[in-house]
Amino acid sequence: MGEAASAFLAFTSRDKRKEGMDMRSFRFIHAADLHLDCPFKGLTGLPERLRSDIRDSTFAALDRLVELALRERVHFVLFAGDIYEAKDRSLRAQLRFQQALEALAAEGIPAFIIHGNHDPLLEGYTAKLRLPGGVRVFGCEAVESALVYAEDGQPLARISGISFDRAAVTDNLTPGYANWGDGLFHIGLLHTNVDGDGEHGNYAPCRLADLLGRGVDYWALGHIHTRRILHERPWVVYPGNVQGRHIRETGARGCYVVRVSEQGEAEPTFHALDVWRWEEGEVPIEGLDSEQQLKEALEDALFAARERSEGRSAIVRLTLTGRGPMHAVLRRAGALAELASMLREQAGDSWLESLTDRTGAPVDPEKLAAQSGFLGELLRLSRETAGDRERFDVFAKEALGPLAAHPALASIWTDCTEEERQAMMKEAEELAIDLLASGAETGWNG
Structure with a gap:
């Protein structure tokens, strides 16, 4: 079993990194806005064989994400909110996401999850399902932080995040992200609208300037469905959604595989996951x-x-x-x-x-x-x-x-x-x- 497969988690608020230790290179997936079990309304006249495929396309995109994680031998996967289409998420969607997390865990790949405006942590229907070991769902009361460790006990990275407690979060959540100053590559998971994108709800709004200078090396954002890189070093990245849902979401949809070097340099590469593609x-x-x-x-x-x-x-x-x-x-x-x-x-x-x-x-x-x-x-x-x-x-x-x-x-x-x-x-x-x-x-x- 390789290093990616043997990475495991230890959740802590204290830095256990030994002074003077070199940074390890690692890889992770940054995904967001899966919107599992999206109903795809309005496609009138569609043959039933195609309708069924489209209805299942968000699940198929999730399957492709798992396959990508295994193929790229990533060390962990990030989900930056809106896993589900609605706060009253279907049982089918929750079971399918559980299966995906189990498939990752079987290969030793942990997952870090925050919830967004479509699937707030404290609203709607949440099934009582057992998540596999190595899955961290960040809470909604304050920004939490976790370390990812390699098999030999050395830390790979620090990940901080916070979930939405309700659908309409209007507070700027960025002040809760601390500058740990521990020398680890620091990833911030956040579901937010940066600089007021008018095509999306203005939830957890912040400015780009709010994300800079906080000791975060890579902001793994969610909420905006069109992929875009707002800043480099530190990286501020929206991966977009994994499957287009309507005609305003044209072109390739997917996630980023991010490679981080021993010098702490990140290199995000886009990978398409969509099964159906909207085109004009x-x-x-x-x-x-x-x-x-x-x-x-x-x-x-x-x-x-x-x-x-x-x-x-x-x-x-x-x-x-x-x-x-x-x-x-x-x-x-x-x-x-x-x-x-x-x-x-x-x-x-x-x-x-x-x-x-x-x-x-x-x-x-x-x-x-x-x-x-x-x-x-x-x-x-x-x-x-x-x-x-x-x-x-x-x-x-x-x-x-x-x-x-x-x-x-x-x-x-x-x-x-x-x-x-x-x-x-x-x-x-x-x-x-x-x-x-x-x-x-x-x-x-x-």
Whole structure:
């Protein structure tokens, strides 16, 4: 059994490292945001065989993580929060995570765990399951610290962490991380939103400056689902989630294997773990003069998305863009749905999530907007309104009053992002051009 397999834990608040001892090189995995048993809502029309695979994809990603740990012979694994999708975690998810920890423990690989906003330590359903030896779940009352020891009793690293006690933790937790000054490589496990990422809840917020100068060599963060390295030496790292859950989580998802040298230099390397990959693609219609060319352009875009998935199954969203004569074809009743059906038949083990039309008639909208008459005035008004947020909101309130009064429909507008609102305005402009411009200007022939 190698050094990775024989590493074991001793939990202590005292430094047992002998003075003058050299640092050992070691390897660990930094993972976060597993979201086990994610329901993957909204995938309508998906064949049952694919639906089952997607539902199991978070578990498959966890299995790949265990395989990676064994293959890389890591000394320990870090889980930086949101192991589960919800605080009322399913028994199935808890059993599968227990199995993964047991598989690691069987090879002598300890695991360090914190809980985040999706799976707070003191809220929701937690099954009474026995965790294997070598697993440390950090508490939620204060930052705790643990040492990892090698077989010969020499320490490899110090790991500090704290779990969320409840879902909505709004305190900055970084002051609880102590500078131990013991010469060990110090890892800080933390579920946090650094510098207020607007796409995620602002839980346990902190600034990047709060993480520097605390005697932590590697901040193993969780919560943000897109992997990013915010700082080096000390390292401040988000590994992202292990499996994309929706179309806003495109591209490769996985974890970092971090190698630490005898000099204390860390080298994180990303490893993809995802089983299904979300991909987006644009299909411009400029230069397409026939339905055959349109069909081939869509097929090429679907193939390219599957190629980007590196052999994985892909969930693909394609958007038709640009101006050209095929815009009139796409506006015909049922045309878009028929093209989408054709692509789904060709997708194999992948799936076309949606096909969206964002095309326009082959006209110069700037020239139309400069013309006198109703259409020109309408386009000018649209652009002035889109560029003035206050005016935009007043217009939307007047135009969508009946919608806002409907309880079930009001959120369609209120929950829209700025990008989505602008897209609606743009689509309305194109509809106006289709309806009001002459056939000669738009290329419409019927």
